[in-house]
Amino acid sequence: MSQESRVRSYGRAVNEMRPVTLTREVLKHAAGSCMAEFGDTRVLCAATIEETVPRWRKGSHAGWVTAEYAMLPASTGRRSPREYRGRKGRSMEIERLIGRSLRTVVDMRAMGEIMVTVDCDVIQADGGTRTASVTGAWVALHDALLSLVREDKLARLPLTGQVAAISMGIVDDVALLDLDYGEDSNAQVDMNLVGTADGRIVELQGTGEQTPFDKDQLATLLDYGSEGIARLVALQRKVTNFQ
DSSP states (O other), X not given: OOTTTOOOGGGOOTTOOOOEEEEEOOOSSSSEEEEEEETTEEEEEEEEEESOOXXXXXXXXXXXXXXXXXXOTTSSSSOOOOOOSSOOHHHHHHHHHHHHHHHTTBOHHHXXXXXXXXXXXXXXXXXXXXXXXXHHHHHHHHHHHHHHHHTTSSXXXXXXXXXXXXXXXXXXXXXXXXXXXXXXXXXXXXXXXXXXXXXXXXXXXXXXXXXXXXXXXXXXXXXXXXXXXXXXXXXXXXXXXXX
């Protein structure tokens, strides 16, 4: 299938994302919160502050940022059971990705011994839940840390930059940016990119689901992903006024 003949959701081109919305302050009791919407994918991100750190971190005079991720039972077409008795492997993988991504742009020493946990709950899934989680989690984390500055508990905002994430893939031999569920479930190549506002890569996850891919295809996917990250960090900056 050619690029010209491919019909995508929202009538977008191969290198275009779905409509993205980042809505701040959606929860009353969270120190920071954000509803991240990538098309029909919706993830609620909520940051909680604790004036303590894990036992292994005590005495380090440095903070910690971590994350948890879950999909609500009705977030997909078929109900999935709640994770009462231990984490599912996929959920653990994604929450570790979110935590790693956030920590790359935080000055832990400037936090002191404070921990921020960002909970990412998928309300509705239509592909790209992990990338929406990372992008929305940064906004929730920003607002939580900013609240500590405003309360004079921190001298400055301990963020060193921005981080966001986007999916890419190859479907019917065509490289695409920001796959929805229909595309993701049929992808020959599935890839996720986590990147910073200055163009650096935090993490790249890529798999040939049906076929291998070559260097030229990888370069195209990375170009698309880099463009997507640039748009997302611009949106983060717009909604938070982060400098």
